[in-house]
Amino acid sequence: MKKAIYPGSFDPITNGHLDIIKRAACLFGEVLVAVISNPEKKPFFSLNERLKMVKEAVHGVKNIKVDFFDGLLVDYAQSAKASSIIRGLRAVSDFDYEFQMALTNRQLSPNLETVFLMTDYKYSYLSSSIVKQIARLKGDISGLVPKNVAKILKKI
Numbered sequence: 001m002k003k004a005i006y007p008g009s010f011d012p013i014t015n016g017h018l019d020i021i022k023r024a025a026c027l028f029g030e031v032l033v034a035v036i037s038n039p040e041k042k043p044f045f046s047l048n049e050r051l052k053m054v055k056e057a058v059h060g061v062k063n064i065k066v067d068f069f070d071g072l073l074v075d076y077a078q079s080a081k082a083s084s085i086i087r088g089l090r091a092v093s094d095f096d097y098e099f100q101m102a103l104t105n106r107q108l109s110p111n112l113e114t115v116f117l118m119t120d121y122k123y124s125y126l127s128s129s130i131v132k133q134i135a136r137l138k139g140d141i142s143g144l145v146p147k148n149v150a151k152i153l154k155k156i
């Protein structure tokens with residue numbers, strides 16, 4: 001059974017992330033959504049808040065597990081016995097960074113393959129940052145994030 005890791009900040013999880021998770025779940029025996037505990041990006045939501053939102057959003061989708069990690073992704077992937085890393089691609093703008101990360105991870109761990117999945121076009125403009133901006137300005141974020149996340153964002 002092939003196991004894949006989908007790492008990210010998920011600050012917060014959006015429908016774009018969920019789209020990638022569901023696509024990956026059709027391709028792999030198990031998908032481990034791994035929330036980066038202390039990303040350099042200085043997340044708006046705490047690790048516990050981000051984890052809780054992801055867990056609630058994927059509840060009921062079988063073969064998906066949720067965890068968090070600190071440190072090098074390749075080390076975590078090895079300890080979790082995963083053979084692939086999943087990353088989502090939205091637009092060409094994602095490519096440079098993702099290409100660099102994938103090749104760096106290959107250098108660090110040659111057997112760990114990075115697999116890119118393309119999002120549905122309707123989520124191709126969507127990011128956690130834009131969702132937070134809209135929420136702060138009291139815009140309508142339903143349709144962009146799972147219901148549990150929308151509830152929380154309405155309070156920020």
Ligand code: ADP
Nearest residue numbers: 007008009010016017087088089119123126127
């Ligand atoms: P990171 O800080 O690792 O970039 P993110 O939570 O921002 O974490 O993103 C995790 C992964 O999900 C990345 O591969 C990113 O390109 C992808 N992603 C983010 N938003 C979308 C979206 N709307 N559609 C598809 N993939 C996305």
